[in-house]
Amino acid sequence: MSALCDPPGAASPPRPPLSAQELSQEVKAFLSGLDPAQGTPLSPAAHARCALRLLRCLPPARHAALQHLRGLFDEQVCAHLLQREAPAAAAAAAKASPGAEALQEARRALAELVAANPRAWAPGVAAWASELMGQLSSKYAGRPGVPPAASLNELLQLWMACPATRALLDIYSQCLAAMAGSCPDACVDALLDTSVQHSPHFDWVVAHVGSSFPGTIISRVLSCGLKDFCAHGGGAGGEAAGADKRAPKIASVVGILGHLASRHAGSIKQELLRMFHESLGSPREHHKATVPFLLQLALMSPALLATVSAELVDSLKPPVLNQLHQHFSALPRDELEGVVGVVVHLLCHTSAGALRTLRFLLATAAPASVIAAPGPALHEGVREACERLLQLLLLHLQKLVHGRGSAGPADCPARPVPFLEALRPHVRELCQDALRLERRRRLWQHQLLALLAVHSAPHGAAEALFFLLALARTPEELALAPQLHAGLRAVLPDPLPAAVAAAVAQIHAGRLPEPQLAQLLRNLALLLQPRDADGEPGEPALGAALARHLPDLAQLLLHPRAEVAEAACRLLAACPLPRALPPAHLLPAVRAAVRRFFAGLRLGDAAALAPGVRLLARLSAVSPAAAKAVLAQLVEGALGGRDAELFGGGAAEPDGREAAPPPPANAAAASLLDDNRRFTAGPNAAGGVWSVFHAGVIGRGPKPAGGGGRRGAEELSRNTQTFLSLVLRCCRGSGPAVGAEAAKAVAAALVEAVCPEAAGAELAWPPEELARATVERDLRILRRFRQHPLLFPLLRLVAGGRPALCYCSVLLRGLLAGLVAHWDACRAGSTAASPWHLRASCALVALLAEGSLLPPVLGNMHELFPELAPFEVHLLLLSVWGYLRDNSPLPQKFTFQPELGVFRRDFGRDGDLGKHLAVLHSVLHRNIHRLGLLAARFYP
Incomplete structure (x- = not known):
């Protein structure tokens, strides 16, 4: 580019015009290749200088002169590559070669001509330079030491280090710079033509020129590509699908923009959006073809679509959508169907902005009564078109998902669907949308969830079911999970056990907030509620899956948050229990259920207490060993610890002394000396052995009141009746009378609780x-x-x-x-x-x-x-x-x-x-x- 920075006459002062005789001699010398004075053959450098003089003085000979200069540049490129292959041998020859000087004279001469008259010289010289660079790049592509076309950076370094190709690139850049302010289409068109013929070996030129003139190249490349698209009959619909064969420049447009996307994605996005919005509402023919042209670009380059898709969706406001509807309303039906087909194909095979695009389609296709956003009204035709587009998208996704086939162990995995693959990380958001949307949009979202679950099976199906169960807040929302499960079971192995296992894993990992955890447990319990008078669970498969995780769910009965513990109790009370529970699973579940029962009894709420009673009764019915464990835990809890006061009793220490309760919250404010002064008639003297017996013991606070004094007689009676009813229910089992073995278990628990040292004594x-x-x-x-x-x-x-x-x-x-x-x-x-x-x-x-x-x-x-x-x-x-x-x-x-x-x-x-x-x-x-x-x- 140094030659472009110098004044045109700095390197070569102006020469006087040749006379007719001199011009005739130059023509003869150029055509014959002989020196007119001596009759000897001209050297390549002298022959090239002769061509340059004709180029300056005889415009009709410009084509022949430029054609002759190709050999000079070819010779210098070959010499440069030889020098790279054998540096020591070729270095001396390169210094002695006069071709390098002729090359610099050619570059200066062409720069002078372009600078003197850009309109006349720039298009032709640009076309010559770009075509020559393409030919040289292709000719020497397989030469040893030349990097492959895929290594663009290495290839660019190689050709930029070559004086000949560097000179050609400088000449073309000067032509483009000279025409940028007026009409650069001819220069850009030449670049596109060469790119069509010599890609991918010519890509290094495109990358360098595009980086030097991003604004000009991007806009003009798109403009030239659109003109070529229109000239070759590129239109809407089905014609656009094969337009790349009739409009060869579109492939170069895609290649050039693809090279520039890494560094100039913002400019490309801005230009594509400008073309799109400018074409709406315009009656010009090329504007009518803009949208099909952009669709064709998107079909050929997913990267371009990914660059522009996010802002394109955001820009589709009601005014733009109405203009778009008006733009396509005049198209014939078959062309319009073709456009819709192309859009559906793009959506299915594009991963960029999939969630945003889906939400836009759902919001736009919804009835007018659902969307009440302020602003311009949306044309009803837009809603109908968007609804049809959404239905076709779901239909096409269904064909792709169910047409992939099941991959066996020796088969290659099924090809992913890009649109669904992009939605896989957003299953939670999709489930939230499906639960919160109104009925019509919920149906579409539900269909999409089913397709996504099948596409990403087995984990995707389990994940979708889990989020539907965890996020539903009403019975209507909860009904979506069984519906999805019924549809998935028809095409997949039952995903419900995996969904339950995923839920348990989420609970163990602590990833669920406590309110959401409680909601999940309540939802599962609601699904297990009997549907009829026979008492059969509502979802037998769900109950069987939950029964496998009884130890994990039983731990939730001890959750510090009462809401979660109560929900877990309701779930286990409705869950079918296995008939054979190992002791390692049974005993922790019994202990947790007993603690939950006493916690519900302490709350005094019959509704909160009922699940705990039902759970313990069901646990005791599992087996005789389970019944004994339940009875022993109940008796132990009621006669020992802090729960004894629920029945009017007081906790006792192992030696039989009444245990003091924990210090009250205001223990720091209590004064043992003041209490002693109130209770004793002795002198008011602190200390001594008598000052600790009236009001309490130091470190334990005042003496506790009697057990029955803290709760009313009615409450104590109610608690006792509830407890005895539960114990009697566990003792009876399925019979009308108290079983002897169950009563024996209660007797053993009583002896253990009241007098443990006498357990097993003689009767x-x-x-x-x-x-x-x-x-x-x-x-x-x-x-x-x-x-x-x-x-x-x-x-x-x-x-x-x-x-x-x-x-x-x-x-x-x-x-x-x-x-x-x-x-x-x-x-x-x-x-x-x-x-x-x-x-x-x-x-x-x-x-x-x-x-x-x-x-x-x-x-x-x-x-x-x-x-x-x-x-x-x-x-x-x-x-x-x-x-x-x-x-x-x-x-x-x-x-x-x-x-x-x-x-x-x-x-x-x-x-x-x-x-x-x-x-x-x-x-x-x-x-x-x-x-x-x-x-x-x-x-x-």
Whole structure:
């Protein structure tokens, strides 16, 4: 380019015009190749200078002169390549060759001519230079040391280092620069013609010129390509599909713009959009062909379409769409169908801006009542055309997806559909759009989701189902997931297990926000709800898939957010449970379900509690082992820990002492000294051993209130009734009565919870001598019964499953011993002074009778207790103790009666009952004036 920067006459001063005689001699010398003076052959350099003189002085000889100069440039290119192949041998020859000087003279001469008269010289010289560069590039393309055409950068470096090709490139660039302000079409047209003939070897010229004149090249290349497209009959529709064969320059246009796209994508995009908008509403013939021309460019170069597609879609506002509709409304039907076919083909095979394009089509094709955006109204024909385009797009995608065939293990994978491939990362957004759109657009979006799921199977199908399940917020939205599943099952293996596995993986990874996680669990539970009175789950396949992940779902019952835990409970309550659960899966699920039940009970909401009750009942029905685990966990939770206060009980430490609750929130503001001053009559002195007993213990705060004082009696009664109903439901299983094995499990849990050190002790009733050694344990048992009012109802439930009450023998002994000791210590008082002990005595004798551990005659004596003195109650309880000592409560004394399905005990085999009734009859006789009406019940 250095020659273009110098003034035209700086390197070669102007020469005077030749005379006619001199001009004749020059012509003869040029044609003959001989020196006129000596008659010897002219050297190549002298011959070239002769051609240059004719070029300056004889315009009609310009074609012949330029044709002769081709040989000079060819010779110099060959010499340059030889020098690269053998640098040492060719360097000296290159210095001695006069061709290099002639080459520079030729470049200067052509530059002077173009600068002096651009309009006359620039088009021809540009065509000559571009054609010569194309011929040289093609001729030496296979030469050793010449890079392949694909290595554009290396090829550009090679030819730019060659003085001959560099000179030709400078000459062409000067011609283009000289004509850029007036009419550069001829220069650009020459570049296109050469590109058609010599591509891809000529691409390095296009790349360099385009980088030097991006604005001029881009606009003029497109303009020349459009003119050639129109000249060769390029039109809309089907003609555009084969226009590249009749309009050869369009391939060069695509190649040139493709080279420039990496560095000048913005300019290309701006020019393409300008051409598009300028063509709308224009009656000119070439403007009518602009849209088909641009479509043809897009067909041949997806990169150009990707460059412009995003802003093109954004620019399609209602005014532009209306103009576009008016532009194509005059076309014949077959041409219009051809244009639509080309657009559908482009959409299917283009990945750039797929999501944005889809949303534009859905929004534009929707009915007018849905889109209420302010601004110019959209022509109804635009909506109809866009709706037809969308339907054809879905139809074409369906053909591509289902026509690919299934690739076997030895086959090549099916070819991807670019449009669907671009939508694969946006499955979540597509599902959101499908759920939020109105009915008509939702149908289209649903069809597209099905195609995308099949295209990207198996993971795509599972992902689509998962997002539909997770994002749906109403029953109407949730119905889309079963619809999609039904369609996919017809063409794919069932994707539901993979969708459930994907959901569990998302939960484990913590990728779902807590509200969305709760919504997903609620949606799954809703799909599992029975559809009819038979109780069959709504989606059996979904239930089977969820049952495989029971341990993972059970962990959600312990989620810190109540909303998630409640939703997980509803899901598991509706989910079918496998009949054979390994203990490693069963026990954690039972523990979590029990904790969820107590959490629901603490909330006091019946609706929130019902799923937990249903879940535990279903878990207990899985197997006898599951029932035992559920009952044990329920009893343990109700009698220990912080949940005991739900039933009026207080938590107890292992040694039997009442455990203090956690310090209150305002513990820092409490003053133990102030509390002691209020409760003691002693001097107000801090410190000392007496200052810690009245109000509490240091570090634990004030003494806790009684367990029943924190909740109302109605609430305690309701909680107890709910708990006992659940335990009874788990004990009964599928039968009407309490099962003996289930009652035995409750008995074992009771012993473990109340007196764990006595678990597994002998069931036989010990004599008084041995009972004296268990006084401390008996007092502890009595204290636990007083702390937990729930123990007596649980023992009555155990008594209903004979002979399970025998396994609570250690508790019954301890409670009876404690009551006997109490009544023995307060003989002179009244039974009304000990209301709890009186109720406990009555309840103990009643449940002993209900569990068939006492005969009916002795079992009815609790009706007398409220009317007797404490010493009389003491004597009667000693009679009970004596009977149980002589007739130990052992399961072997019960026999099963198949006709009734229950265990019975025959008290006639226990020997003489009279000695145990003597005290009872004596007490009756002493109080006959008050108990005479009841006396008949105590005589066998």
